[in-house]
Amino acid sequence: MQKSRFLPRGRKDRTMVLVDIRETKSVKAADIFLQVRPGKDFELLTILRAMIKDQPISDAEVAETGVSIEALQDLVARMKAAKFGAMFFGMGLSMTRGKHMNSAALLTLAAEMNAFTKFVAMPMRGHGNVTGADVIMRWQTGYPFGISFNRGYPRYNPGEFSTVDVLVRGDTDCVFVIGADPGATMPQPAIDHLARVPTIVLDPHVTHTSRLAKVHITTAPAGISAPGTAYRMDEIPLPLRPALKSSYPTDEEVTRRIKEAIQAKPDWMVEGPQRLETQV
Amino acid sequence: MLRITGGSVYDPANSINGEVRDLYIADGKFVDKESCDSGRVIDATGMIIFPGGVDVHTHVAGGSINFARAMTPEDHRRTQAFIRTKTRRSGLGGMAPTTFATGYLYAGMGYTTVNEAAVPVLSARHTHEELSDIPIVDKSSLVLMANNEIFLDLLEEGETERAKQVIAWYLWAAKAYGIKAVNPGGVAAWKYGDNASQLTEPVSGYKNVTPGNIVAQLAQIIDELGIPHPIHLHCNNLGAPGNVSTTLETMKHLEGRRAHFAHLQYHAYGGDDWGTMRSASVELAEYFNAHPNMTTDAGAVLFGDTVTITADGPWQHLLYKLTGRKWGNLDVENETGCGIVPYTYKPSNLVNAVQWATGLELLLLIDDPWRVFMSTDHPNGACFWRYPEILQLLMSADFRKECMACLPANIKNRITLPEIDREYTLYELATIISAGPARALGLKQKGNLGVGADADVVIYNRNVNIAEMFGHPRYVIKSGEIVIEEGDIRETPDGREYIIKPSFDPGTDDFLQPLFEDRYCMSFENYPVEMERIENPHLQDCKPQQ
Amino acid sequence: MDLKVIDHATCTFCGCVCDDIQLHADDTRIHKAKGACVLGKAWFLNHTTERNCPAALIDGKEATVEEAIQVAADLLYEADMPLVYGMSNTTCEAQRECVAMADLLGGLLDSHTSL
Numbered sequence A: 001m002q003k004s005r006f007l008p009r010g011r012k013d014r015t016m017v018l019v020d021i022r023e024t025k026s027v028k029a030a031d032i033f034l035q036v037r038p039g040k041d042f043e044l045l046t047i048l049r050a051m052i053k054d055q056p057i058s059d060a061e062v063a064e065t066g067v068s069i070e071a072l073q074d075l076v077a078r079m080k081a082a083k084f085g086a087m088f089f090g091m092g093l094s095m096t097r098g099k100h101m102n103s104a105a106l107l108t109l110a111a112e113m114n115a116f117t118k119f120v121a122m123p124m125r126g127h128g129n130v131t132g133a134d135v136i137m138r139w140q141t142g143y144p145f146g147i148s149f150n151r152g153y154p155r156y157n158p159g160e161f162s163t164v165d166v167l168v169r170g171d172t173d174c175v176f177v178i179g180a181d182p183g184a185t186m187p188q189p190a191i192d193h194l195a196r197v198p199t200i201v202l203d204p205h206v207t208h209t210s211r212l213a214k215v216h217i218t219t220a221p222a223g224i225s226a227p228g229t230a231y232r233m234d235e236i237p238l239p240l241r242p243a244l245k246s247s248y249p250t251d252e253e254v255t256r257r258i259k260e261a262i263q264a265k266p267d268w269m270v271e272g273p274q275r276l277e278t279q280v
Numbered sequence B: 001m002l003r004i005t006g007g008s009v010y011d012p013a014n015s016i017n018g019e020v021r022d023l024y025i026a027d028g029k030f031v032d033k034e035s036c037d038s039g040r041v042i043d044a045t046g047m048i049i050f051p052g053g054v055d056v057h058t059h060v061a062g063g064s065i066n067f068a069r070a071m072t073p074e075d076h077r078r079t080q081a082f083i084r085t086k087t088r089r090s091g092l093g094g095m096a097p098t099t100f101a102t103g104y105l106y107a108g109m110g111y112t113t114v115n116e117a118a119v120p121v122l123s124a125r126h127t128h129e130e131l132s133d134i135p136i137v138d139k140s141s142l143v144l145m146a147n148n149e150i151f152l153d154l155l156e157e158g159e160t161e162r163a164k165q166v167i168a169w170y171l172w173a174a175k176a177y178g179i180k181a182v183n184p185g186g187v188a189a190w191k192y193g194d195n196a197s198q199l200t201e202p203v204s205g206y207k208n209v210t211p212g213n214i215v216a217q218l219a220q221i222i223d224e225l226g227i228p229h230p231i232h233l234h235c236n237n238l239g240a241p242g243n244v245s246t247t248l249e250t251m252k253h254l255e256g257r258r259a260h261f262a263h264l265q266y267h268a269y270g271g272d273d274w275g276t277m278r279s280a281s282v283e284l285a286e287y288f289n290a291h292p293n294m295t296t297d298a299g300a301v302l303f304g305d306t307v308t309i310t311a312d313g314p315w316q317h318l319l320y321k322l323t324g325r326k327w328g329n330l331d332v333e334n335e336t337g338c339g340i341v342p343y344t345y346k347p348s349n350l351v352n353a354v355q356w357a358t359g360l361e362l363l364l365l366i367d368d369p370w371r372v373f374m375s376t377d378h379p380n381g382a383c384f385w386r387y388p389e390i391l392q393l394l395m396s397a398d399f400r401k402e403c404m405a406c407l408p409a410n411i412k413n414r415i416t417l418p419e420i421d422r423e424y425t426l427y428e429l430a431t432i433i434s435a436g437p438a439r440a441l442g443l444k445q446k447g448n449l450g451v452g453a454d455a456d457v458v459i460y461n462r463n464v465n466i467a468e469m470f471g472h473p474r475y476v477i478k479s480g481e482i483v484i485e486e487g488d489i490r491e492t493p494d495g496r497e498y499i500i501k502p503s504f505d506p507g508t509d510d511f512l513q514p515l516f517e518d519r520y521c522m523s524f525e526n527y528p529v530e531m532e533r534i535e536n537p538h539l540q541d542c543k544p545q546q
Numbered sequence C: 001m002d003l004k005v006i007d008h009a010t011c012t013f014c015g016c017v018c019d020d021i022q023l024h025a026d027d028t029r030i031h032k033a034k035g036a037c038v039l040g041k042a043w044f045l046n047h048t049t050e051r052n053c054p055a056a057l058i059d060g061k062e063a064t065v066e067e068a069i070q071v072a073a074d075l076l077y078e079a080d081m082p083l084v085y086g087m088s089n090t091t092c093e094a095q096r097e098c099v100a101m102a103d104l105l106g107g108l109l110d111s112h113t114s115l
Ligand code: SF4
Pocket: C011, C012, C013, C014, C015, C016, C017, C018, C035, C036, C037, C038, C039, C040, C041
């Protein structure tokens, strides 16, 4: 691990605290493990927010979280004594009871810790280049996901335009799937709709989704035999250096050719220039 | 080919002040009459002609503005939407416009060149990807250097020659155009929750490195490398009451050297705290007027909603504490950082009112329009598409009086704006929005309607409503192509990107690699931005000055 | 068989996107992924250049890429509310094409963030 001016002994100068509902393999890598009761993340975070500000908390509230008050006091002391604190969180926090409220509590805790020392928080992103998708959608459309272009410009409404909701409601009549296998991960009613409508899949393998799709196109795997760029979860773009040559085309090439084939058809959008309105 | 006939031309670079001239365009450049014998003719009789606008300081592409986009979905919803056409991508305007919309909006108010003023080398690849998605305008970018750990370490050891090589290497690695220094030493200290506020006090973690010597050394290196644009400086203590002393002290450190002071408004306050904060534009302008080595951009503020983004992390934390609004913070390894906080400037707020007046005062009190440029530090003081409102304030003392009537009564004694009657002429406006910034950037082909220059030109209908006139040009021509006509977007060609390649010792790679591997969590070999990633790159020359 | 070594290769299996992997590869597969974690090793070593999959399938029957592209374009164009979804295990270059295509289609666009 990197040594630095302020942490000259590298890993030895760092403390890793792992919070989870069960003892995972990562416990071995951690210095401290706190086992929180399932579904009590929000409570735990809220108690920490109170404790850093020396606000009163009750024993019953602490007991509910499954973590002892001594362990929490120790954690708070360590957080405040840290030179630079970082919190990483994943789907175990954001996709369980409380959902975005849990993430909000954690982000608020990170912000409030800055009254004492430097603290940051960062989501752990799974699956390869999902960060790239997020970053690109933001600069091209203003929104990170859950977008509709059906008025000719981007609109955003998670819950309305997010995929599971769209599929479960049956609000799409053709699905293009790339770099994902929803046929293996989504709830059954969503998968049923994928099978009902024509689905197009681009993937290096014939996936679960490919099997219920109308069209499957095999493409070269990114970073193995397809060149390009991927974003690390801290939004740093890195070049890919493929080691193999593939006889399959890349995702980029196939998607571009499909786009060009669509462009060659009559455009449904009204033609003509657009007036620049006064902004508000 | 294109001819523009009969218009009143304002071309300060060629000392043309409203005279009726015909302009001839071929192959994207201005040519003489003989070389342009066919093609469309625009009859500009009665109209006003300016060179295309050049924004010397804006934030339109890269990690921080993209973070701001994520933080403001509620704003995207209420702004103008650009609907897709067969040839044009859709987009959204507002406080943090999407890349495509950024191009449409800049071109829509007659701007044809923009300089992205804050790029961390580590994420320069990202910035260039976004820049290539900003249509129409030409672009350049500045890399953040004043808090880079390797550079600061070299200064600590007094290795200035090596530091110069390293800076040149970084510039080329980022495929940038120049160097920006933000809160020198302060952003590095912010990694550990500190700041740097005293120009002559060592930065935390160092014995010899002070903000003062960071700027002086950078300015020296930039001159020795012959970088076309001087050091682009965001001084320490941005936004703080009483910070004028820091700003003046910084100016003294740079006496006799070229320097560009970014968004001066944020660095021009007197008083001791928020309660006593006042504008210090008079003393600052007085010093500035007497020192021709410096240029500046206003960083003017307009009332309304915006989102503030700056590499000045400690300042953003303070702003978050003051406002209690959303706060985003990015730390870019050992190079720099960034903070993002949405903000609303209110005329009823005394501090905001002082800021509003200070920006205008600087524009009016600095007497040489070749040295003070239009900017709002987009999106910090206001969004760039509101520039026409500022032009109206500059051109009309009566309009300023009208606006001042809404300010709090206790502002009296804190600002000088009520005593200033200067009104900008069109010639001066053309200087501060185009000719001046183009010259400061060292872009000789811009901000200039002479033969050989890029045919970037704006044609306005005369209108007593100045904001409307500048907000809705009759024609905007970019590289000889009509991109805006009567307020409609016609074409959205790709712009070019200006970059420089200062020369550096070929051994710099070997020197840097071990230091880099100690400090960064990215492979050295993957760090430099590949040339293929730059869309339409144009290499500008570096001419070392001894 | 020629063994080539690729330094500073980037793993895209998880969000860490490690870029300090050394790959040893011959013409058909990667034999070694030095510096990668268990997951990364499995990711690199599991791919081959052998054509184990058909170029394309239409209704489960083998087809050419050209045919599949045309059918895909027809289906997307004719749909009232097409959805472009996923974009995790792919490159930024492909993602940019996806966003452009969704914009062109006037459809829905969503990433793997919504599961
Ligand atoms: S090597 Fe392991 S940690 Fe690194 S990106 Fe690959 S899977 Fe993730």
